[in-house]
Amino acid sequence: MTSAVLHSLGAARPYAGSRPLVLERIPVPAPRAGELLVKIERASLCHSDLSVVDGSRVRPLPMALGHEASGTVAAVGPGVPDVKDGDRVVMVFVPGCGDCRACDAGRPALCHRGAAANGSGDLLHGEAVLRTVDGERINHHLGVSAFSDYAVVARESAVVVDNDVPFDIAAMFGCAALTGIGAVLNSAKVSGGESVIVFGLGAVGLMAVMGAAQVAGTTVIAIDPLPEKQALAARCGARAAGAPADAEALVAEHAGDGVDVAIEAVGSARVMESCLGLLTRGGALVSVGLPHPDQVLSVQALQFAGMGKRLLGSYMGDANPARDIPAYLQMWRDGRLPVELLHTDTRPLAEINEGLDALADGRVVRRLFTLAP
Template sequence: MDAAGLCHSDLSVVDGNRLRPLPMALGHEAAGTVAGTGTSVYDVQVGDRVVLVYVPSCGFCKFCNSGRPALYPAAARANGRGDLIRGGTRLHDTAGAEVRHHLGVSGFATHAVVDRNSLVIIDPEVPADIAALLGCAMLTGFGAVTHTAGVRAGDSVVVFGLGGVGQATVIAAAASGAYPLIAVDPVDSKQELARQLGGSHGCSPEGLSDLLADVLPDGVDWAFEVVGSVGVLQAAYAATGRGGATVSVGLPHPSAHVSFPALSIVAENRSILGSYMGSAQPQRDIPAMIQLWQAGRLPVERLKSSEIRLDDINSGLDALADGGAVRQLLRPGAVTQPGPTMSGTAS
């Protein structure tokens, strides 16, 4: 493993918002270098640089064939169990007890065993800190704007929540020519970063009503909820105008329910769209994002808040929970303590 980003989806397992079998080795946004392959792997070579993908795909089911690999049912079941897609686990602790995989990746370690369908081979010249961010933050935010919504130049956009995925959503919306592009977060520094990344306006949740009344009194075309909060999702819906759409990107607690004025959906032609993994196709979209980054159109490097060692994972998760960090990058090679050990071979 070369680099791994700390994401709220990891924190959600720690705080119980995403129920997963334990013990589990976390980390799902990562990039690495292939150290070995199983006997059935023929198109990946030792030394290949790869981005890990947190939803493996088969390439044959109706979801993969319709361009929606994130909805592959077998992957959802395997991820929920903490297994690899072909069954079982390959991780154990120092006492030999089984450790579950997080979304088929478990990137918070010096090494990982993953399925072939959980990785995308990339240009070896792409730095690890850029590559890692493509696996979740950029894939999700870029995909939500480009594929789930299909934002066009001149569309108005508001993004609620300016963590890694939210800022990636701002980057993608700016690249699509959205205007006005409003970034909403209670943290001033995150609002400022969003403006630097192409947002036209930044504000706190409390200041949004006044800003919309001044800039977009008829409501926005696209509202992206990137928090995982029912209250924020309802605020996002309320911000849309006639014909507008709300894109739900954040992951709320499984028990959470939300309500909307039913008449507005029909009479005002408003819609609510779910966007898991940005409705993306990683094998297509990760190389495409690399080309856009190389052309200077996706400033992915601006998402990085800091780099930390594997030993500092707990303090990193605390910083993530406090809300100040955008994307901390874990460098597994800088470690002084042993992590989980591996057994078995790559699938």
């Protein structure tokens, strides 16, 4: 099979020239007990992929990248009674083990065993199965490695969906929808009549806009430096949209003395600091983006005890994928989540490095890749 493999970090821009992702022919692995072999139909390029390429998220190398995808089950390993060949699945980038402290608390997105496997490049039920033709190990990316013809994943890394859900749509529900909508509904628990501001209008931020707009009576403000993304946010349900310099005025106009919830989907400590200043008393800042590990917050500590403000971390939207993906897909079916608006285009995997440039430049929201010729 063909797989896009990263061998070194920090490649120079443009990536179309340095070509950090190399398309390699490697053996198709077989699923072990508790695992599935999935034929990847569509794989999305996400900032989490870019963060590995540029070194912001250090992962073991070499690594086969890609974590947001949809596909068809091609083979089922022993001990998986509830999935069959031909099932359509959405990939999930944190496999919940079901019996760790986080899973017992109903928070599988924070699964301890899943996080350990993701960090080491392994799978939930065992070490990495990807190998070069010479037998050398290739690490898995977030338990998926979706920029490949096939992926072996833990059963817990896949959610079965109806076969009439288009692959282009299904793929975006495994990361962008879980993270963005989940940040609003699970982490912040936005309720009717509240005001929400979203900073950063990539796919995750726009999903947050859509999710907030589903709550009756909410006022949604969207912030991004690019006018085209501001316009897209309006189509996704934002009442007002503008550039970062407009944020304070927009909050004053639409939310009075401050917003109830701020969603930070940029991955910037400086943006997080500005978000805190836009909150009303008792408001919540939800950190969704992934800042570089070197970034540090510097805020007035009194805002928390003195004004009751809250800082909430949200990983994968605090999602329970088996519950949330079907629920969000039903919202899409009902016409409440216009996810199609986020699909910029679909390209062949051979253009993956050019896709990294387009994502880094903000020229795409969700570019999907197809592996079949």
